[in-house]
Amino acid sequence: MLLFARNIGGRASLRVSSFHSSPLQNPFPLFLTPSSLSSQNSIFARPVIWFTSFLCVIRYPFVSKPSFDDIASESMRSFLQQDGPHLSDSALAPIWVSKALVKLKGDPKSALKFFKEAGARAGFRHAAESYCVLAHILFCGMFYLDARSVIKEWILLGREFPGCDFFDMLWSTRNVCRPGFGVFDTLFNVLVDLGMLEEARQCFWKMNKFRVLPKVRSCNELLHRLSKSSKGGLALSFFKDMVVAGLSPSVFTYNMVIGCLAREGDLEAARSLFEEMKAKGLRPDIVTYNSLIDGYGKVGMLTGAVSVFEEMKDAGCEPDVITYNSLINCFCKFERIPQAFEYLHGMKQRGLQPNVVTYSTLIDAFCKAGMLLEANKFFVDMIRVGLQPNEFTYTSLIDANCKIGDLNEAFKLESEMQQAGVNLNIVTYTALLDGLCEDGRMREAEELFGALLKAGWTLNQQIYTSLFHGYIKAKMMEKAMDILEEMNKKNLKPDLLLYGTKIWGLCRQNEIEDSMAVIREMMDCGLTANSYIYTTLIDAYFKVGKTTEAVNLLQEMQDLGIKITVVTYGVLIDGLCKIGLVQQAVRYFDHMTRNGLQPNIMIYTALIDGLCKNDCLEEAKNLFNEMLDKGISPDKLVYTSLIDGNMKHGNPGEALSLRNRMVEIGMELDLCAYTSLIWGFSRYGQVQLAKSLLDEMLRKGIIPDQVLCICLLRKYYELGDINEALALHDDMARRGLISGTIDITVPSVHT
Structure with a gap:
């Protein structure tokens, strides 16, 4: 007692x-x-x-x-x-x-x-002194875990008192036992473990001052925490402090800093450390090389990524699945799918099996490129080899199907996803809601939105923007404004995407002045209009006949340093072609190619159509051949434009060849294509061919207009084929293609 x-x-x-x-x-x-x-x-x-x-x-x-x-x-x-x-x-x-x-x-x-x-x-x-004294006693007695627990308890208690310097207090009691400085390493390690990274850095500086440095292993843990917190600058700074203090970083240490810098896009610093570790006799391992490859790839420096890959092999370091996945991902990200496939084949040749990440990356790339058939093939193949698609795989396919309007397939995938036990995330739900909005199914979109709210999901900016876009598209302006008000209540500030959607909705209603007011509102909020917004305004100006204003906006984009995309050039070229300014459109076409932009099918189609309609057939043919050389498949409008252009220039044979090519590749002719062919062959007296094409289009359920039918009938009469003309007239009248009282002696009118 x-x-x-x-x-x-x-x-x-x-x-x-x-x-x-x-x-x-x-x-x-x-x-x-x-x-x-x-x-x-x-x-x-x-x-x-x-x-x-x-x-x-x-x-x-x-x-x-x-x-x-x-x-x-x-x-x-x-x-x-x-x-x-x-x-x-x-x-x-x-x-x-x-x-x-x-x-x-x-x-x-x-x-x-x-x-x-x-x-x-x-x-x-x-008292704090009791903790410190006991920590020293326990550490000297080799009760290391107990010492660590005491220090941890003390630090957690000390958090309640700002200004408490843990190192100073522990240092002041160091003479309780024989000098043993391992306890200071434990203090440093506990600070890191508790996430007190700044306190740990300050502790390191004082430890360095009194030459009681922590172990490299403990320093590595701080570097790991800094890198996970996306603090590459601090990680690099602490790494340099380690070196100055006389500590010898290991390969593991270098890997953490290089990986952090590479993830943050500071490839120059990452490469410098890479060269430094080699100069110190440390051999980079697979983690080092993978970090650099991934870093170069993410910022689009594909040559750098390939260079590191080759250097890796030359150094005798065998690439693994992660290496190939990084290369495949970076080439897919920058729309270089053929090169990505080369690395897929190389991966298999080395006996490495593609994993879920490999398949998901390629499926996503196919989906973004609009190659849904290829995406589905890979999806089936990954299941066949026993790989379970993850939420990323399903979301890519769901989003792609929503974008092409195939909502049945999208919801089928969503059901399959749930049956497989794969949880839907907010990105998946956003894709589905966006698809419903794009398809005008606003009631279902509202139901999905309400269900997410009821289920307690934290809805992000994008999902609100999708619903806002749907209301704008459906011209439900009152509900659109309600969404803006709700976003404001939730402190969700409008971003560029939402402002762009609002401007797009106003431009659809030709309210360009109101659109400009929205741009001023954006600027007041510190936002600058992007390429999408400028492109929307250019298109709107063309539609209301304000060509000069549209062209001036392009110049404004250049002056402000806003990136001019292929889509922007496409809208500009299409607008100029539609008002007959094809030579000006050709100049912009040449300008974009000189700047390294590759024209897409929309631009080729608009320009070929414009050239054909403005009697520039040879230039149109050259562009058509250029498309084929680049592996771009012409669409139906390109073929129809060239058929019409050749007919007008007296080349019915070439027009027929184009029609035959369409049939060979399985492309269905539409009303415009048949009209151009029938009118052209009628004009050049090839009435039997024209009539066979008329019969063909009727069998397909495509109904010609009355003007085209009269054109063909009149040619029969002109050629003296009265019996054929009368029989055709009766057949057309019976089908309801022409009025029974039509006067075929009226001068012909063609399209």
């Missing part, structure tokens, strides 16, 4: 550090020492204390709660017995715990028990 003196006085403010500045005295000066007992004629000279002690023994001979005597070791009991009578619980002070711990430094186990028991007392709180 411990008995405590009542008058603790002002000595509780003494610091442990004072223990070592002078010869060690009795750590509890309020204890009654043997000498004081003798000077006062033994304990019986204090009858009150003796009587109180006697009552305690009689009243509480056995107690359920263990006292310090119960938990202390023999050395602890010896210490207390030697230093005087016991103190009562109420008199326990933090500074006395610290002094008691110093006495117990030779018995770490008892010191820890004593510390825990004291801390368990109601209303008691250990």
Whole structure:
């Protein structure tokens, strides 16, 4: 049983550090020492204390709660017995715990028990010094895990007191035991483990100052945390601090910093470290090379990625699945699918099996390129080889099907996804909602939106923008404004995509002035119109006949340094061709190719159609051949334009060849194509061929207009085939293609 003196006085403010500045005295000066007992004629000279002690023994001979005597070791009991009578619980002070711990430094186990028991007392709180003293004692006694736990508890407690310097406090108590600096490495490591990265960096600087450096392993952990927090600059700075301090970074250390810098796009710094590690005799491993390949690929430096890949092989480092996946991903990302396939084949030749990431990357690339058939083939193949598609795989296919308007297939995939136990994410739901909005199925879109809200999903900016776009497209302006109001309530600020959608909706209604007002509103919010918004305005100006304003916007884009895309050029060229300014359109076509932009099928189609309609057939043919050379498949409009152009220029044979090519490749002729062919052959007297084409289109359910039928009939009469003409006239009248009272002597009119 411990008995405590009542008058603790002002000595509780003494610091442990004072223990070592002078010869060690009795750590509890309020204890009654043997000498004081003798000077006062033994304990019986204090009858009150003796009587109180006697009552305690009689009243509480056995107690359920263990006292310090119960938990202390023999050395602890010896210490207390030697230093005087016991103190009562109420008199326990933090500074006395610290002094008691110093006495117990030779018995770490008892010191820890004593510390825990004291801390368990109601209303008691250990001083920081007690934590530090115990940490030193435990570490010197090789109780490393216990020391770590004590330091961790102390740091968590110290968080409540701003300005607490953990290193300084631990350093000030270092002489409790024989010098051992591993405890400071533990402090550093715990700070990192608790996510106190800035405190850990400050701790490192002080450790460096006193030359008690942490282990490289502990430094690696801080670098790992900094890199995961996307703090490449801080990671690089700390790495340099390590080197200056004299620590020798390992390959693992270099890999973390190089990987972090590469992910953040700082390839120059990453490459510099790569060369530095080689100069120091460290051999880059597969992680090093993969980090650089992925970094170069993500920023579009494909040549750099390939160069590192070749260097990797030359160094005898075998590429793995991650290496090939990085290469495939970067080439797919920048629409270089054929090159991605080369690495897929190389991967297989090395005996490496494509995994879910490989398949998903290629499927996503096919989907984004509009090659849904190829995407579906890969999807089926990955299931065939036993790979389970993940949410990324399904979402790519769902989004692609929504974009082409095949919502049945999209929702079929969504159902399949759920049956396979793959969770839908917000991106998947956004794709489905966007698809419904694009298809005008606003009621279903609203139901999906409501279901997501009810299920507690946190809806993002994009899903609100999709719904807003759907309302704008459906001309439900009131509901669109309601969505904007709801976004405002949720503190979702309109972004460029939403502003672009709003401008697009206004332009659809030819409200260009209101669109310009929205642009001014954007600028007030610190946003700058992007290529999509400018392209929308250019298209709107062309549609209302304001050609000069449309062309001026392109110049404005150039002046502001806004990237002019292929789509922008496509809108400009199409607009110029439709108003007959084909030579100006050709100049812009040449300008875009000189700037390294590759014309797409929309641009070729618009320009070929414009050239054909403006009697520039040879230029149109040259563009057609250029398309074929580049592997771009002409669409139906291109063929129809060339058929019409050849007919007007007296080349019915070439027109027929184009028609035959369409049939060979499985392209169905439409009303425009048949009209051009029938009118042309009628004009050149080839009425039997014209009639066979008329019969062909009728069999396909394509109905010619009355003007075309009259054109063919009149040619029969002109050629003197009266019987054929009368029979055809009766057949046409019976089919309802012409009026029975039509006067075929009326001068012909052709399209």
